[in-house]
Amino acid sequence: MQDFSAAFIAAFTLIATADPDFLEIIGLSLRVTLTAVLIACLIGLPLGAALAVFRFPGRLALTILVNALMGLPPVVVGLTVYMLLSRAGPLGVLELLYTPTAMIIAQTILVAPIIAALTRQVVADLNAEYDELLRAMGSSRAGRVATLIWDARYSLLTAALAGLGRAFAEVGAVLIVGGNINHVTRVMTTAIALETARGELALALGLGLVLILIAILINSALMGLRASAERMAYA
Amino acid sequence: MPEAALALAPSVALTGDDRFWPVEINGLTYAAGGKVLVDGLNFRIVQGPVTAIMGPNGAGKSITLRLIAGLIAPSAGTMSYGGASMPGANQIAVVFQRPVLLRRSVAANLDHALKTYGVDRDQRRDRVKALLALGQLEDLARQPARVLSGGEQQRLALVRALAAEPCLLLLDEPTASLDPQATAAIEGLIARAKADGIKVMLITHDRGQAQRVADDVLFMHAGRIVEQTPTDRFFDRPQSPEAAAYNDGRLLLPSNASNSGS
Amino acid sequence: MALSRTALAGFIVFAVVFAAGVRADDDFIIVQSTTSTQNSGLYDILLPQFTDKTGIEVRVVAVGTGQAIKNAKNCDGDVLLVHARAAEEAFVTEGYGVARYDVMYNDFVIVGPAADPAGVKGEATAATALRTIADAGAPFASRGDDSGTHKKELALWTGAGIDPSGASGTWYRETGSGMGATLNVAVGMEAYTMTDRATWIAFGNKGDHEIVVEGDPALFNQYGVIAVNPEKCPTVKAALAQTFLDWLLSRDGQDAIAAYRRDGEQLFYPNAAD
Secondary structure, eight states, X not given: OHHHHXXXXXXXXXXXHTOHHHHHHHHHHHHHHHHHHHHHHHHXXXXXXXHHHOOOTTHHXXXXXXXXXXXXXXXXXXXXXXXXXXXXXXXXXXXXXXXXXXXXXXHHHHHHHHHHHHHHXXXXXXXXXXXXXXXXXXXXXXXXXHHHHHHTHHHHHXXXXXXXXXXXXXXXXXXXXXXXXXXXXXXXXXXXXXXXHTXXXXXXXXXXXXXXXXXXXXXXXXXXXXXXXXXXXXX | OOTTHHHHOTTSOOOOOGGGOOEEEEEEEEEXXXXXXXXXXXXXXXXXXXXXXXXXXXXXXXXXXXXXXXXXXXXXXXXXETTBSSOOTTSEEEEOSSOOOOSSBHHXXXXXXXXXXXXXXXXXXXXHHHHHHHTTOGGGTTSXXXXXXXXXXXXXXXXXXXXXXXXXXXXXXXXXXXXXXXXXXXXXXXXXXXXXXXXXXXXXXXXXXXXXXXXXXXXXXXXEEEXXXXXXXXXXXXXXXXXXXXXXXXXXXXXXXXXXXX | OHHHHHHHHHHHHHHHHHHHHSOSOOOEEEEEEOHHHHHTTHHHHHHHHHHHHHOOEEEEEEOOHHHHHHHHHTTOOSEEEESOHHHHHHHHHTTSEEEEEXXXXXXXXEEEETTOTTOOTTOXXXXXXXXXXXXXXXXEEEOOSSOHHHHHHHHHHHHTTOOGGGGBTTTEEEOOSOHHHHHHHHHHTTOEEEEEXXXXXXXXXXXXXXXXXXXXXXXXXXXXXXXXOTTTOTTSOHHXXXXXXXXXXXXXXXXXXXXXXXXXXXOOEEOOOO
8 A cells, every 4th residue: 555655754754854733733632631631640540549448328330430431432522521611501601612621621531430440440459458457557548548549559550541542542522622723722633634534644644653653652651660660569 | 655755766665555454355256157256255455475376277366366456346245445445546556477568668668657657757757767777677778668578578567567656566477487587586576565565466376486475375266265374384284175285286176165056 | 738739739730721721812713614625725825814914813613514503503603614505594594693795616526436337427417417326326425414515415416306315325325424534435435426626626535536527507616604693692703703704705815715726726716795
């Protein structure tokens, strides 16, 4: 296929020439996705840990809900956030539709259940190991959650990575709430969708290759961190 | 409780809270899965002497230890700690046969324990140092706790328990998987705790260890306390036929008396 | 202590996020647009000229005509630029739009494999071409997305006296996607499809597809522009929107549209009333 070699050339050209529009798109992609994952961690880590550690009414229902939300189609999230942020919606006064903030909100909703569900599993395993010790020490509930999250931090990197992968790759949600506006809300995935619609398949695939490259770089960095933690028996 | 005791030097008394004593145990019973595992224990724990809890496997020693520590709830019976129904914070510390260490450095494990015990941040540095010295772990302070040798891990677990400045220290076969040298280090720490006024109760199967560190032996069989005797007399002239059989290494058949009666 | 640090971190994050959302530059309008104008690259040439002249930034949300109208009804745009005359006029009649203006036109074409399995090349009218395709059972890719192009296509089928919905899933393939995606599908499965000429000329993945029917007056494609009515949507930037419309319909704007070429071909023909 000629398109494949053309895609590699396109990808290489984009990187080599450091095209400013292209760098802007990458920068926005990273900013939106990393911010969304960060916020999703702030929500998902304590929520997942609470589901793992505490017994409270509705815990099972909440666990099932979180697990089910993991499979939420991005388009559904995008549509929901659109209806909330639309001028005709309840949060229209915030004027957030078609801004990077709207994209961050949508991706946070997409990613938080993944991080919460994976955190619940990781923390439940560690809690079983630490349970007697922490009870013997008379650890408080908050102290227990903090201890478990901190000690599971390298395992939880995997959860954050899973969330990062989903956010970085999805196009359905950010397209609807961001609008793929040039220089404002255009990110890697929506740019790929646009170039595909224009029939510029090589350029679209080239952008895809760059996306994969960035994903590989982020994954290697975090996995390297985790590997060194494993050597220290911290993971 | 003298908060800063350890901060000064290892030679200073580790604890001394008279309000904890005496510990009275009345009719303590624990049943699970239709079996009575601990059957109506009545005894009193007094400050001072080191007590070895001995008895064959399945006698209920570990469950008794966990009941005293409050880690499991009794099916029946009461415990009183200086008149209170619950021990105060940090008054009882436990060390398990296989130490559970956090995925952190040696020093961070101690710091975490002190933080949990409510020690202020600005005091923790000095107390971590003192505890490291006590456990002869200074050179390993920055090492990940989980890569230490078995002996080092158990020393860490023991000084971490001592960080609570407890009145009562409960040890569940602390040297079961350790070599003689590591065992000696642990026994040194037990003697040290005793010297500082901490009541130590340890489960052990090692007759030599009981003779080295324990002042008396509490002998359990089939969920009951059969006798509590000074160590020398326990091994020379045990009062019960069960203890005699145990000391001679004869097979002790579980007496069905405790179960069949119900 | 730990709690306050977490709270601080959370605050910083939200501060960053909302700083990102609230831009100091408020001098922009949002145009809810059909896709063909974006996919053909027209906006890339047109809008910078307007922004240079007025300092007003134009943010284009390019979706199908149906969705663009829906979004505009939700007040999520200041200007509507689409190509479905009946729907546009209804939009104004219902009070959502101030007034509708013709901006430009081009035409639709029917494209298909060069081999032309149904033999429609040279058919004079779209109606006979579609009938020939239906009779041959040759694959035809439809947008199926309620867009302006889709509405036009359905009108042509009706004009030809054929209801293709019964054949949906056999030779009649509804992609439910944009023009570009539908063209990709058509090229991939050797199907005929109808597209606006601008998107076709600019399309980069033609494969061995080519125009098989063109020139029928029934294939006329008129683009209209409407400012969203501030009486329905008090939040719209009515003044900025009017500035954009005025420029688009002015000599300058119309010349800029006429000047846009791809591969030497003119894509849009301005026809604003003087």
